[in-house]
Amino acid sequence: xxxxxxxxxxxxxxxxxxxxxxxxERLRIPLTKITASQNTNKESFVTVGESIRxxxxxxxxxxxxxxxxNDFLMELLLLIxxxxxxxxxxxxxxIPNFPYARQDKKDKSRAPITAKLIANLIQTAGCNHVxxxxxxxxxxxxxxxxxxxxxxxxxxxFQYLKQNIDLQNSILVSPDAGGAKRVAxxxxxxxxNFALIHKERQKANEVSRMVLVGDVTDKVCILIDDIADTxxxxxxAADTLLSNGAKEVISVVTxxxxxxxxxxxxxxxxxxxxxxxxxxxxxxxxxKLDQIDISPTLAEAIRRLHNGESISYLFTHVF
Amino acid sequence: xxxxxxVFSGSSHPKLxxxxxxxxxxxxxxxKLGKFSNGETSISIGESVREKDVYVIQSxxxxxxDNFIELLIMLSACKxxxxxxxxxxxxxxxxxxxxxxxxxxxxxxxxLSNDQSNNYLNNDSNSNNFFSGYKNWIAQSGTLIAELxxxSGADHIxxxxxxxxxxxxFFNISVDNLYSKPILQHYIKTKIPNYENGIIVSPDAGGAKRATxxxxxxxxPFALIHKERRTHNPKQVSNSTLDLTSTNSNKSFATTMLVGDVxxxxxxxxDDLLDTSSTIIKAAKLLKNQNCxxxxxLITHAIFSGNAIELIKxxxxxxxxxxxxxxQDDHVKQLGDKIEVLDVSKLFGEAIRxxxxxxxxxxxxxxxxx
Numbered sequence: 001x002x003x004x005x006x007x008x009x010x011x012x013x014x015x016x017x018x019x020x021x022x023x024x025e026r027l028r029i030p031l032t033k034i035t036a037s038q039n040t041n042k043e044s045f046v047t048v049g050e051s052i053r054x055x056x057x058x059x060x061x062x063x064x065x066x067x068x069x070n071d072f073l074m075e076l077l078l079l080i081x082x083x084x085x086x087x088x089x090x091x092x093x094x095i096p097n098f099p100y101a102r103q104d105k106k107d108k109s110r111a112p113i114t115a116k117l118i119a120n121l122i123q124t125a126g127c128n129h130v131x132x133x134x135x136x137x138x139x140x141x142x143x144x145x146x147x148x149x150x151x152x153x154x155x156x157x158f159q160y161l162k163q164n165i166d167l168q169n170s171i172l173v174s175p176d177a178g179g180a181k182r183v184a185x186x187x188x189x190x191x192x193n194f195a196l197i198h199k200e201r202q203k204a205n206e207v208s209r210m211v212l213v214g215d216v217t218d219k220v221c222i223l224i225d226d227i228a229d230t231x232x233x234x235x236x237a238a239d240t241l242l243s244n245g246a247k248e249v250i251s252v253v254t255x256x257x258x259x260x261x262x263x264x265x266x267x268x269x270x271x272x273x274x275x276x277x278x279x280x281x282x283x284x285x286x287x288k289l290d291q292i293d294i295s296p297t298l299a300e301a302i303r304r305l306h307n308g309e310s311i312s313y314l315f316t317h318v319f
Numbered sequence: 320x321x322x323x324x325x326v327f328s329g330s331s332h333p334k335l336x337x338x339x340x341x342x343x344x345x346x347x348x349x350x351k352l353g354k355f356s357n358g359e360t361s362i363s364i365g366e367s368v369r370e371k372d373v374y375v376i377q378s379x380x381x382x383x384x385d386n387f388i389e390l391l392i393m394l395s396a397c398k399x400x401x402x403x404x405x406x407x408x409x410x411x412x413x414x415x416x417x418x419x420x421x422x423x424x425x426x427x428x429x430x431l432s433n434d435q436s437n438n439y440l441n442n443d444s445n446s447n448n449f450f451s452g453y454k455n456w457i458a459q460s461g462t463l464i465a466e467l468x469x470x471s472g473a474d475h476i477x478x479x480x481x482x483x484x485x486x487x488x489f490f491n492i493s494v495d496n497l498y499s500k501p502i503l504q505h506y507i508k509t510k511i512p513n514y515e516n517g518i519i520v521s522p523d524a525g526g527a528k529r530a531t532x533x534x535x536x537x538x539x540p541f542a543l544i545h546k547e548r549r550t551h552n553p554k555q556v557s558n559s560t561l562d563l564t565s566t567n568s569n570k571s572f573a574t575t576m577l578v579g580d581v582x583x584x585x586x587x588x589x590d591d592l593l594d595t596s597s598t599i600i601k602a603a604k605l606l607k608n609q610n611c612x613x614x615x616x617l618i619t620h621a622i623f624s625g626n627a628i629e630l631i632k633x634x635x636x637x638x639x640x641x642x643x644x645x646x647q648d649d650h651v652k653q654l655g656d657k658i659e660v661l662d663v664s665k666l667f668g669e670a671i672r673x674x675x676x677x678x679x680x681x682x683x684x685x686x687x688x689x
Binding site: 035044081117121 | 355356357358359360361362363364365367368381382383384385387388389391392393395396397399400413414455456457458459460462463466467470471594595622624625
C-alpha cells in the first residue's frame with residue numbers, strides 16, 4: 001500500500017467541551033492537545049500541541065453563546081486554518097448546531113444570506129468535510145462545495161419517545177408550516193396522527209396569531225421543532241393546543257438555544273415536558289427539561305467517515 | 320458630491336465614520352446593526368447599493384471577532400445586493416500581528432491568565448507538558464483573514480500602518496496601506512517644544528524602519544531598543560546589559576539594551592501598535608535610567624488592552640499621542656492631560672475620495688492631508 005495509515009485526531013473548541021469529551025470517550029480517542037483562547041486585545045489565538053501531519057482531523061465546535069457566537073466561529077476558522085497549515089490530511093468540521101442557519105435566504109431587499117457566507121468562510125479556511133445535525137434548511141448543504149453530512153436526531157428522539165412516553169394516545173404537532181413536511185413524515189414512521197399550527201409572524205422572534213389545523217381533543221400533543229430559541233413559539237403553541245382540548249403538551253426540539261427571555265417564557269408556559277438534545281450546552285435551569293445525548297451518533301459518524309463506511313445507516317438507526 | 324458612492328459604518332467606531340463622511344460632505348448609508356437574541360449578528364441595509372461604489376468602515380477593535388464577522392456580513396450583503404465595487408476601510412487591521420513564538424515568554428501578545436479562561440479546555444497545555452520533541456504549532460492567521468475578507472466580497476482594502484507590510488502580499492486584491500507618518504511628523508514639529516533637541520526612539524527592532532524614516536525627515540538623531548533572548552549566561556554576552564529578566568526556568572534570558580545616546584535629550588518613542596503597553600513601559604524605564612529628558616510616545620493604533628491604562632499612568636511617560644483609528648474617548652477620560660488624540664478621518668476621507676475618483680493615493684503617503 002502506498003498510502004500510509006492515518007488516525008483520527010479529535011480537536012475540541014471552547015463552545016461545548018462536554019460534548020467533545022463524550023465523543024472522545026465513546027471513540028476511546030483522547031482529545032488532541034490544543035490551546036484556544038483570547039489575547040487581551042480580544043483577538044482569538046490557537047496553537048496545536050501535537051503533530052497532526054497527515055492525520056484525519058475532526059474539529060468539534062458548535063454554534064452557541066449569546067455573547068460569543070462570533071468568537072467561537074472565528075476560533076473554528078482559526079483552528080481549521082491551523083490544521084491546514086500543519087499539513088493535516090483531511091479536516092472535518094463537526095458543527096452540531098450550524099450558526100446563522102436561519103439567515104439562509106434573501107427574504108428582504110439587501111438582506112445578507114449569512115448562512116452562505118459562513119459556508120464560504122469555513123471552506124476558505126481550508127475545511128474538507130462538514131458534519132452537522134438537523135440543519136434548519138437542508139438546502140444549506142448546497143451552499144457548500146465540499147461534502148456535508150447532515151445527521152438527524154430523529155432516531156435518538158424516537159427511541160426516547162418510545163421508552164418514555166405512552167404513544168398510544170399521542171399526536172405529533174408541527175408548530176409552524178416550515179416544519180410540516182418533516183413532522184408529517186415522522187408521524188408516518190411512528191404511525192401517529194399529525195396536526196399543524198399555522199402562525200402569522202410579524203417580526204423575527206415574535207409570534208402573533210396561531211391557528212390549529214387538526215383535532216387534538218384529549219390527546220397528548222408532541223410538539224416537534226428543530227430549534228427552540230426564545231421559546232415564544234413553543235409557549236404560544238402549547239396554549240393554543242390546550243385551549244383546543246389537548247390533554248397535555250410535550251415538546252421535542254433538536255437545538256435548545258434558549259436565548260433572551262426563554263427561561264421566563266418556559267417557566268410561565270403550560271408545557272408538561274421539554275426535551276432537547278445536547279448539540280448545544282444548556283444555558284437555562286428548567287426542571288421539566290430532559291436531554292437526549294446525541295454524542296453516540298456524532299461519534300459513529302466520525303468513525304464511519306474515517307473508515308469510509310456509509311453514513312446513511314445513521315439516518316434511521318440509533319447507537 | 321457624486322451620487323454613486325455609499326459609505327456604511329460598522330458598529331466598532333461610528334464616531335470616526337461620522338467624521339470621515341463629514342469630510343466627504345456625505346451622509347452615512349442607512350444600515351441597521353444589531354444582534355438576534357441568540358447572539359448572531361443581524362444586519363439590514365436600508366438603502367439601495369445597486370451599481371454603487373460602496374465603502375464599509377470597520378476598525379479591528381473592541382470585540383474584535385464580533386466586529387470582524389459584522390464586517391464580513393456587511394461586505395457580503397452589499398455584494399449580493401449588486402454593488403459595483405465593495406471596499407473595506409479598516410483603520411486598525413485585526414489579527415495583523417503574526418505570532419511566531421509560543422507565548423510562554425513575557426511580552427505581548429499575552430493570553431488571558433488561566434483563571435480568566437476557566438471555560439477553556441486543556442488549560443494545562445499552556446505549560447510545557449506537550450510530549451517532547453514537538454514544538455507548538457501556532458496558527459498564522461494573516462492569510463486566513465485576508466482570504467476571508469476577499470471571499471466575503473471585498474474588492475479593495477484601505478487600512479493604515481499595517482504592522483507587517485508583508486501583510487499586503489496576503490491579499491489577491493488591491494490594498495492601500497495609508498501612513499500616519501505625516502500626521503505624527505506634523506505633531507512633532509508643531510507641538511513638541513524644542514523638538515530639534517529631541518531624539519527618535521524605536522522600542523523594538525521591528526519598528527526601526529518606521530522610526531528612522533521619521534528621524535530622517537525631521538533630521539533628528541535616532542536610538543533603538545534591542546531585545547534579545549539568549550539561552551546561555553547573559554553576562555558573557557555583552558556588558559551593555561541594562562535590564563536583566565529571567566523569563567523562564569530553562570535558562571533563557573531576555574536582555575534589553577539601548578543603542579544610541581539619549582542623555583539629557585527629550586525622547587520621542589514611535590511605534591505602530593500599543594496593546595498591553597508592556598513594551599513601551601519597559602522602554603520608558605530604560606530611557607529614564609539613561610537620564611533622558613521628557614518622554615513622548617507616539618502610537619498609531621492604541622488599543623490599551625488589559626491594565627494598560629494603569630501602567631501608563633504610573634509610568635515615566637510624560638505624554639502619549641495616539642490617533643483615533645480606534646475609539647479613544649474612554650482612554651482620554653482616564654488619562655486626561657497625559658494623552659492627546661490626532662485625527663485621521665481627513666486622511667481616510669481623502670483616500671476614499673481619491674480612490675473613488677481614480678486619483679493617485681501615494682501623495683498622501685508623504686504629505687498627509689491636514
